[in-house]
Amino acid sequence: MxxxxxxxxxxxxxxxxxxxxxxxxxxxxxxxxxxxxxxxxxxxxxxxxxxxxxxxxxxxxxxxxxxxxxxxxxxxxxxxxxxxxxxxxxxxxxxxGGIGITMAGPTIIVYGTDEQKKQHLSGMLQGEVWCQGFSEPGSGSDLASLQTKAEKDGDDYIVNGQKIWITGAQYAERMILLARTDPEAPKHKGISYFLLDMKTPGVTVKPLVNMAGTSGFNEVFFDNVRVPRKDLLGEENRGWYVGTTTLDFERSSIGTSIAQGQSVENLVLWVQEHRRGTLPETAKMVLAERSIEAETARLMSYRVISLQNRGQVPNHEASAVKIYAGELNQRIANTAMNIMGLPGLLTRGEKGSANDRHAPNKGRFGRVYLQSVASTIAGGTSEINRGIIATRGLGLPRG
Ligand SMILES: Cc1cc2nc3c(=O)[nH]c(=O)nc-3n(C[C@H](O)[C@H](O)[C@H](O)COP(=O)(O)OP(=O)(O)OC[C@H]3O[C@@H](n4cnc5c(N)ncnc54)[C@H](O)[C@@H]3O)c2cc1C
Structure with a gap:
């Protein structure tokens, strides 16, 4: 390389x-x-x-x-x-970024009809917000078991069911939606992929508040939602394969690893200013460790991008980066909390408020500490990615 x-x-x-x-x-x-x-x-x-x-x-x-x-x-x-x-x-x-530019758009470019490309791509470039409606209360890691139904009715489909953890659904104009169109078929073969207009009657979005106190994701309910056939992407019942294309576009990690290096730098600057002469030797060793790990994450991203550049599809290599970067996020946040002590937990409040004045590093680490919990779950959990490395990377038997 x-x-x-x-x-x-x-x-x-x-x-x-x-x-x-x-x-x-x-x-x-x-x-x-x-x-x-x-x-x-x-x-x-x-x-x-x-x-x-x-x-x-x-x-x-x-x-x-x-x-x-x-x-x-x-x-x-x-x-x-x-x-x-x-x-x-x-x-x-x-x-x-966002789901439109990074996931829905590239999938439409691969599978869309000329009309679908004409209808959706320029809107995304002008800031139209999309969300990804894949996960359901009983179907996350085992996504192919999803139960939201889309039943044919003349030229339309009628959608009923529920999605959960849908990031940005409260702002979204469209959703890429996976729904079951053939309940009798084997689970991967009865799913279709739709480009749903979020303003369609029967769509209800309920924001969920996460432990950081923000509403990043939502529940979305469908009650007899009528979706025209023109909003089916790819063939009926072949949606699983369209969906895996979307998930392939989800990986990209250089921004994450650089942000991690910057987080460690911010922490070191804070220590130099506030804990000079009072930082135990062990804490210095831990900071050095985090700095090495952030650089390792960066080099691992280069490996994935080099494969893509040669026209290969990264598989277990992308899983390794996802696990490493997700878990590193949490280690950096934990290190910051241990070094900063209780004030480290403060996130920045209203301008001029006590929180705003006392939150170290503008409350960045308090925020990252709470948000980093999600980084080993969203986009595929660490356990699922370890399974991919074990079977596809190391060739170990399944089950
Ligand atoms: C911040 C955030 C944003 C998200 N945004 C979206 C979004 O926009 N759109 C969307 O569709 N989804 C979104 N998700 C959902 C995300 O894709 C799922 O949470 C994830 O796939 C895990 O599914 P689950 O929550 O149903 O957990 P489950 O699949 O129920 O897993 C529960 C636990 O069991 C473990 N487990 C499950 N199966 C196995 C196995 N075979 N082997 C070993 N361990 C296993 C998991 O690792 C996990 O620890 C988001 C999630 C988060 C946290």
């Missing part, structure tokens, strides 16, 4: 750096990867800052940099896209 840029990548990196230093006004939104995330973390002001920045990126075709130019992307190679995300993460600038 060659870690250096080739001349073309180096020139592109320079372009991105020049653009960021000319156009990006530093603020506290670093690491935001979607409009829904910006709104949930920082409210309307953060959402406005996010949207202003995205408009600037749009002028360069960099909202969906990896999409082909004919669909409004910049047609970047896998490696250029990696460089682009890496530079945005290094500058702590929000990255364009």
């Amino acid at each position: 060659d870690f250096r840029d080739n001349p073309e990548e180096a020139a592109f990196r320079k372009d991105v750096q020049t653009f960021i230093s000319a156009e990006y006004k530093k603020d506290d939104d670093g690491g935001t990867v979607s409009a829904a995330q910006a709104a949930s973390a920082g409210g309307p002001d953060a959402l406005k800052r996010y949207n202003d920045w995205i408009k600037k990126l749009a002028k360069k075709g960099w909202v969906a940099p990896a999409w082909p130019t004919e669909y409004g992307g910049a047609g970047l190679s896998v490696m250029q896209q990696f460089v682009f995300n890496e530079e945005l993460a290094l500058a702590r600038a929000p990255r364009p």
